[in-house]
Amino acid sequence: MSVTDDKTTSASFSAEAARRAVELARQTLQIEADAILALKSRLRDDSAEPLAQAVQAVLQCQGRTVVSGIGKSGHIGRKIAATLASTGSPSLFMHPAEASHGDLGMVTPKDVFIAISNSGETAELLAIVPIIKRMGAVIIAMTGNDDSSLARMAAVHLNVGVAKEACTLNLAPTASTTATLAMGDALAVSLLDARGFLEEDFARSHPGGALGRRLLTHVRDVMRSGEAIPAVRPDVSLSAALMEITRKGMAMTAVVDEQFRPIGVFTDGDLRRLLERGQDFTSFSIAEVMHAQPQSINQDRLAVDAVQLMEQFRINQLLVTDAEGVLTGALHIHDLTRAKVI
Incomplete structure (x- = not known):
């Protein structure tokens, strides 16, 4: 046939x-x-x-x-x-x-x-x-x-x-x-x-692939920096801190000392929990309601490490520091999604 x-x-x-x-x-x-x-x-x-x-x-x-x-x-x-x-x-x-x-x-x-x-x-x-x-x-x-x-x-x-x-x-x-x-x-x-x-060598030959992005993208490549970092001093009022959160659009703000090292963090979730307590918090300073010793990551770490930290501690934001512990950036889970690290 x-x-x-x-x-x-x-x-x-x-x-x-x-x-x-x-x-x-x-x-x-x-x-x-x-x-x-x-x-x-x-x-x-x-x-x-x-x-x-x-x-x-x-x-x-x-x-x-x-x-x-x-x-x-x-x-x-x-x-x-x-x-x-x-x-x-x-x-x-x-x-x-x-x-x-x-x-x-x-x-x-x-x-x-x-x-x-x-x-x-x-x-x-x-x-x-x-x-x-x-x-x-x-x-x-x-x-x-x-x-x-x-x-x-x-x-x-x-x-x-x-x-x-x-x-x-x-x-x-x-x-x-x-x-x-x-x-x-x-x-x-x-x-x-x-x-x-090694994996790193393979990634350099595949920069457009998922593995390449995971192994070549560092935190410093995707973090928000400069004026985009939400940060306030510990003596500011909670109201002023909320204004900073609103301006920077990260649903959180870092609390920093005189050397711009993070000493605390306050998030939208913290605000909701505060409201549930039914207290008058208008006179509070941010230092009274912040979470001390916040999670952070070095700017030279891989972005995939930031993902793992967020998953481990069930958080959507992460502070970024340099080798001296100075705040140099901030990461939101959406930043990692846009960079296709996730």
């Missing part, structure tokens, strides 16, 4: 067809899982293991890791290059066909070149790998055949061969691409660990 046959677009999908689809899905997942486990069993626990040699080559690389492949191997190569780049190993993808028409200038003698081909006989790669090798770059091949042309040319060969493809025709790259991707991830993770790559 032709793929354009009207029957292929029929809305009918029998129960038997559904069962077959699920069974084929299970078989596909099992075949691909087996392919990855087979890769694991091939790895030897010694310095002669090709993966260890590949890690060493990339670690010693003074340039970048250039990844190349065509077709499905190219798609996998792009992902491997992206993973390497985001985990501390400067990397880029180069299309092998475009390389023959000028893009080969991307490669330098200081680079490591990873050539990906399941057969190891991809013509576009075989046309450029000898040139790159003469240039002096280290060649790492990822193929499914130890005796392939690419494997023989490479300084390091990572065998990603599979027993069979998950495709029912044993033709479409499925298990082989999964195995290659997994080997690329194994290489990237091994390099990440060898470099001592």
Whole structure:
């Protein structure tokens, strides 16, 4: 039946067809899982293991890791290059066909070149790998055949061969691409660990992501400062303090000493609780009703630490100080929400 046959677009999908689809899905997942486990069993626990040699080559690389492949191997190569780049190993993808028409200038003698081909006989790669090798770059091949042309040319060969493809025709790259991707991830993770790559390093490569914001945003970046800080002296009246709360719009005010160090805090919640007592508080000074020893955070701490403090003490505002304990800012939970730290 032709793929354009009207029957292929029929809305009918029998129960038997559904069962077959699920069974084929299970078989596909099992075949691909087996392919990855087979890769694991091939790895030897010694310095002669090709993966260890590949890690060493990339670690010693003074340039970048250039990844190349065509077709499905190219798609996998792009992902491997992206993973390497985001985990501390400067990397880029180069299309092998475009390389023959000028893009080969991307490669330098200081680079490591990873050539990906399941057969190891991809013509576009075989046309450029000898040139790159003469240039002096280290060649790492990822193929499914130890005796392939690419494997023989490479300084390091990572065998990603599979027993069979998950495709029912044993033709479409499925298990082989999964195995290659997994080997690329194994290489990237091994390099990440060898470099001592930390969360902070990862965040610097992902400043636009949630993790980047959490690990790169400091309290000083999001706090309210200068005239926006609600602050009064302890001898002012409660009425004057309420005016400060209203002007600054943070639903609280800090109470500071002569050195502008916080000695107390008074919030809208405190005011409500005071009103519930039914007392005449018009003659009170703020020092009589404030909370002494307020919670605060250093301006150089991460904003995510401020979130944790607020959650711990169930508060919506936090005072910010410098190393000398001087009030330099104030944070509201909304400031952290706007900065997408939460």
